[in-house]
Amino acid sequence: MQRKHLHIVAALAVAGLVVGCALAPTSAALDQQALAMMQASFRDQGIAKLDRIRQDMGQQACSSPNAPPEAVARQIEAEALASVKWPQGGQYLGDWREGEKLAQNGRGMTWSDPSTNPGANGAQCYNCHQIDKKEVSFGTIGPSLLNYGRLRGVSDIADPASAAIVQYTWGKLWNSKAYAACSNMPRFGHSQLLNEQQIRDLMALLLDPKSPVNQ
Amino acid sequence: MNPIPWMALALVALVAALPGAAAADAPPKSAADGIAEYRRMLEDGNPAELFEAKGEEIWKTPRGPAKATLQRCDLGLGAGVVKGAWVQLPRWFADTGRVQDLESRLLSCMATLQGFNAAEIAATPFDKGEQATLAALAAWISAESKGQKLALPQNHPEEKRFYELGKRAFFFRGGPMDFSCASCHGEDGKRIRLQDLPNLTRNPGNGIGFAAWPAYRVSSGEMWSMQRRLNDCYRQQRFPYPGFASDVTIALGVYMGVNAKGAESIAPALKR
Numbered sequence: 001m002q003r004k005h006l007h008i009v010a011a012l013a014v015a016g017l018v019v020g021c022a023l024a025p026t027s028a029a030l031d032q033q034a035l036a037m038m039q040a041s042f043r044d045q046g047i048a049k050l051d052r053i054r055q056d057m058g059q060q061a062c063s064s065p066n067a068p069p070e071a072v073a074r075q076i077e078a079e080a081l082a083s084v085k086w087p088q089g090g091q092y093l094g095d096w097r098e099g100e101k102l103a104q105n106g107r108g109m110t111w112s113d114p115s116t117n118p119g120a121n122g123a124q125c126y127n128c129h130q131i132d133k134k135e136v137s138f139g140t141i142g143p144s145l146l147n148y149g150r151l152r153g154v155s156d157i158a159d160p161a162s163a164a165i166v167q168y169t170w171g172k173l174w175n176s177k178a179y180a181a182c183s184n185m186p187r188f189g190h191s192q193l194l195n196e197q198q199i200r201d202l203m204a205l206l207l208d209p210k211s212p213v214n215q
Numbered sequence: 216m217n218p219i220p221w222m223a224l225a226l227v228a229l230v231a232a233l234p235g236a237a238a239a240d241a242p243p244k245s246a247a248d249g250i251a252e253y254r255r256m257l258e259d260g261n262p263a264e265l266f267e268a269k270g271e272e273i274w275k276t277p278r279g280p281a282k283a284t285l286q287r288c289d290l291g292l293g294a295g296v297v298k299g300a301w302v303q304l305p306r307w308f309a310d311t312g313r314v315q316d317l318e319s320r321l322l323s324c325m326a327t328l329q330g331f332n333a334a335e336i337a338a339t340p341f342d343k344g345e346q347a348t349l350a351a352l353a354a355w356i357s358a359e360s361k362g363q364k365l366a367l368p369q370n371h372p373e374e375k376r377f378y379e380l381g382k383r384a385f386f387f388r389g390g391p392m393d394f395s396c397a398s399c400h401g402e403d404g405k406r407i408r409l410q411d412l413p414n415l416t417r418n419p420g421n422g423i424g425f426a427a428w429p430a431y432r433v434s435s436g437e438m439w440s441m442q443r444r445l446n447d448c449y450r451q452q453r454f455p456y457p458g459f460a461s462d463v464t465i466a467l468g469v470y471m472g473v474n475a476k477g478a479e480s481i482a483p484a485l486k487r
Contacts (some may be wrong), residue, residue, distance in 0.1 A: 025376060033376075034383035041463035042449075045456035052390045052455055059388040063395065065416070109391050109453045116391075127407045139407040141399065186392035193391060 048111035062182035073181035081178035083190055084171045092166050092203050093157055096213070099123075099205030102198055103131055109193065118195040123188065123202055131205065132212045141184055149207040150214040157207060169206060173199050263354050263431040263483035266438040270355030273348055279329025288324035290317070290356065301360035302480050305468045307371035314377045316468045317356060318349055318442045319460035337459040341443050346459075353429045353440040357482035364479055365426055367472040374469065381470025384463050385415070390453040396467070398452075400424075410487075415471050422481035425471040430484040438483070441468060 025033070038053050058076045061068040068076070105122025107113065113120065125131055128141040131148075148169075154162045171178050174189030188194040194202075205211050274285045274297075290300035291308070305316040311323050325345070326333040336345040369375055388395040399407060400415040413424035420426075428441045439447075445464050449457050457464055 024372065025379075030376070030379045031383065034380045034387070037380055037462045037466065038384065038387060038389075041461035042455040042457055048390075048450075048453065048455045050455050052453065053387075055387075055389055059393055062393075063383070063386050063388045065386060065397070065401075110450045111456055112450065137408045139405070139410075141405050141407065141412075184393075184398050186394075191391045191393075 045111040047109070047113060047116050058177055058181060067182060076177055076181035077179065080175040080181075080187070080190070081171065084174045084178060085189060085196075086167075087170065087196060087200065092170055092200065093208055094197060094200030094202075094204045096201070096204040096208045096211035098198075099201035099203070099211070100132065102194070102202060103205060104135070116192075118192055118198060121193055121198075123194055123198065125202070128184070134212065145206060145213065148213055149209065149211070154207050154214075155209055157209075162207075166203075166207060169203060170199070173202055261431060261483070261485045263358070263429070263438060263485065266351045266354035266431070267358045267483065268355075270351035270353070273351055274355065279325065279331045281328065281330035283328045283330075285321075285324055285328060285352075287328060288321070290320055297356055297359045299360055299363060301357045301482065302363045302365050303367055305374075305377070305465050305472065306368050307373050314371075314373050314465055314469065316441065316460070316465045317353055318440055319465060321349055321352055322460060341446070342437060350429070350438045350440055350443070354438050354483045357429050357480065360480055361482065362479060364477050365472055365475050367469065367476065369473060377466045377469040378473050380462070381466035381468070384466050385470055392453050394452045394454075396448065396452070416474060418475045418478050421479035422484065423478070425468075425475045426478040426480045427482060427484040427486070429482050430486045432486050434487055439486075 039050075042050060042053055044050055055063070058080070061072050061076060067073065102123040103125035106124040106127050108121030108124075109116065125145075126135055126138045128139040130138040130140075130144040130146050133146055149165075152165045154165055156162065157166065168179070172185075173194075175187045176183040176185035177187060186193055189196070189199055205213055208214070277284050287294045289295075289308075289310075290297060291303050291306050292300050301317060304320070305314050307314050308320065308323075313319070315323065322331075322333040322336060325331040325336065331345065336349070339346045342350065367374075369378065385396040386401075388398070395401075396415065399405065399412050403414045405412045405414075413419035415424050425441075428439065428444050430439055430444075431437075432439050437443075442459055442464055445467060446457055446459075449455075
């Protein structure tokens with residue numbers, strides 16, 4: 001009896017699907033179809049493998065013209081902050097000259113690049129940000145970082161008053177989603193785009209009082 | 216005959232006229248101003264014309280195992296009608312039961328009329344073999360709609376569905392840098408370095424974005440179809456490789472083309 005009942009339910013469901021085909025698909029159905037389309041449309045090429053379109057929670061939640069629900073955004077941020085790896089020995093700053101080179105370099109991680117080793121990657125900062133005023137070829141997707149450290153009152157990196165902004169900047173570079181769930185900025189440390197030393201050098205570019213960014 | 220050397224000279228002249236040099240006395244030019252000026256300088260000599268002539272010739276020439284021309288190919292407005300076809304693509308085709316863009320439609324015609332192997336052509340690298348044929352055909356066919364307004368049909372349920380799929384693909388974030396198409400093309404007035412970025416979630420204006428491809432790329436000396444443009448977007452997005460004429464590329468074409476409804480097509484355009 002129960003089995004027969006199940007058959008009827010199944011038949012009704014199939015009939016519903018057939019009728020449904022004549023109508024516009026629901027938004028949820030389109031979401032599923034779009035995911036299937038993404039999986040079917042791409043292939044591996046060089047270092048760019050299909051795992052790159054397997055989304056994590058944050059990527060999925062930020063794949064819409066609308067922001068994710070507040071609770072989801074807070075969860076993404078909390079998990080991102082918890083994932084930040086702080087610098088060994090509390091050494092936050094490297095060499096701003098190296099940082100400037102990295103900021104200029106937009107290479108890395110495409111299917112035409114030979115290696116995923118962070119050492120082969122640039123930080124591509126100027127693609128989206130103004131940084132040193134001498135560089136006029138800068139993008140505008142991100143905010144201007146001109147005078148980044150000076151505007152935030154960092155005149156001595158060892159001063160405990162600077163600690164909060166120093167840590168925030170490290171966290172932002174390591175995992176930008178820690179402070180904005182759907183930030184456009186790549187997660188340079190978290191996604192292994194840059195290594196610790198490279199991030200130290202970028203920190204120096206932004207925060208070292210001697211960096212041209214702060215002149 | 217080779218256009219490259221004098222074009223390189225023109226580029227040098229243009230670069231000399233660009234922001235750094237001009238900054239002292241005049242307000243800095245936007246990248247778009249510079250490119251518009253560059254286009255004017257080359258108005259009578261867009262190398263795309265060479266590809267247009269080649270494409271027209273290929274269309275009329277008996278080719279492939281069946282030694283047939285493409286003159287009975289239906290690009291959406293009836294067999295053999297080329298004028299006006301480009302500004303209504305991608306669209307639904309009843310004979311294949313698919314929404315198709317220009318390149319996927321040409322693949323179907325080359326298979327059914329001329330006996331070519333469509334899958335083999337789709338797997339051929341850009342600019343090689345029959346892919347070079349497709350680029351030339353796209354140049355000519357788009358040129359036959361130059362000055363017309365984009366008017367992609369949205370009547371068939373599949374055309375509407377592909378718009379919705381394209382929208383989802385446009386906002387799909389992934390890859391090691393978390394980029395989607397919308398990361399760069401979702402807002403007005405943004406740029407990468409000095410390159411202005413069109414907002415493709417709406418009509419960005421005449422001859423901008425979807426209305427500017429296919430185009431001749433001066434930097435690479437190549438004729439790029441929309442398929443090739445999208446392919447390089449995904450490379451820079453750090454995604455894996457989109458199949459030629461795959462559904463995601465066609466759905467994105469529908470999304471961008473429908474959003475740009477009414478924009479005047481300048482294809483084949485000239486790009487840096």
